[in-house]
Amino acid sequence: MKAAALFLLFAGLPLAFAAFALLPPSPARIAFVFAALAVQLLGLILIFRAYFTHSDGHGMGGGQ
């Protein structure tokens, strides 16, 4: 879940970049940027879920 969350966060970035690099100012550009943020929001939700399932007092960093 951790890797999927990080991938989704990263995946939104090329979408946002492509909106400006490939599309002229138009509603389609706005839709692309919102789509990018939606993908990233999904990634954030997954991060929160992943954290929640590991929240047993030790986190993921592990104690020595």
Place this chain on the structure above:
Amino acid sequence: MSTTDLIALAAALCLLVAPLSLAGLALMNAGFARSRAAAHAVLSALVATASAAIGFLVLGCAFFGAPSHHITVHGTPWGIIGSAHTFLRGVDFHSLNASLTAGFLLFAAALVAVIPLGTGTDRWRFYPMALSSALVAALPFAIFAHWIWGGGWLSQLGAIDAGGSSAIAAVGGLSALSITWLLGPRQGKYDDGGMALPGHNMVMVLFGCLLTLAGWIGLTATSALLFGSATPAAIPLIAANTLFGASAGLLATLWVTRSRYGKADASLCANGFLAGMVAVGASCHIIVPVEAAAIGLAIGVVLPFSVECLDRLGFDDPSGAITVFGLGGLWGTFAAGAVAQGHPAQWLVQLAVISALLGMVLPLTHLVHLLVNRFSPQRVSGDGEQTGMDMHELGAGAYPELQQVMKDQFHR
């Protein structure tokens, strides 16, 4: 004296007070820590400052500086990463502007490293923290700073971040989010029903706020002069806007906490003050004081709910850095687009900045923390946490008399 020299001189004077923000944050982190980790908190701030400055000097400056490596799309070259020399070689230190930019970025990198320390307080080990700080300054911070300040694709789009709401505050706040995810909560925070673990000295926290404000005004003014096309005449406006944003944030949080809990909450009020200050940074040179107050007010109202929500989700963030710098920085970045005049789609560009923060800075920062954790665990051992970071990592406490009293009581 030419206009360029005048701007550089004003920026140099402002940069002189910028270290106060580091001192203020170090003091706040110490106040938010428990008494058995107070010295560790301040020394951590020094170590993080040193490591981040070295990390930026060794590698970060190369990823920040011009010329850019480009990718060309439809005939337009977009700057993706800097390709300057490492160790600041090639910087003309006889040029006030070039040396100021280098000096400012070293302080900014240090601030990015100090912000998450409050989140990891009482459990983040020294050596992995130092390594993480250096790598975050060298990679995600430097690359993002290039994108928005150094001629990269965000600055080509016309993104606004004069005072570092995104490049400093949000990068530091997202690093705090990543580290709390990795470290997990402090012992006793959620075990056996859980309990509040308040900071040991609220006076330090509140005084730290005032110090941070002084430094932040210098930092945002320097940044606006160097990267925001502001003139020295804008410095009083920048100072006033920063103060108005902080004031509105504080008063809004004061009102919300008083309404919800019956009494004002000192630590949340301190956070509201900082969040308002952080949020106005991006647009500090182009907004009027009423807009600054509105930006601060909005984050001040949201802050107590955000801190409470993260706490309920199991994110143990003693200093509230995730909300103050992460959410405050993201809000300030978006608000700059909403209030900017002359560019109808500025808000969309500002959303691209937020997307870049979530898409590059957060994953890369987390990978850095994970990588360091693989070689040297970030979290202290259970025994070490119970002993306290001061005794465990430094061998001496911040308050030796207090420890003697506690020992005597234990043996009685």
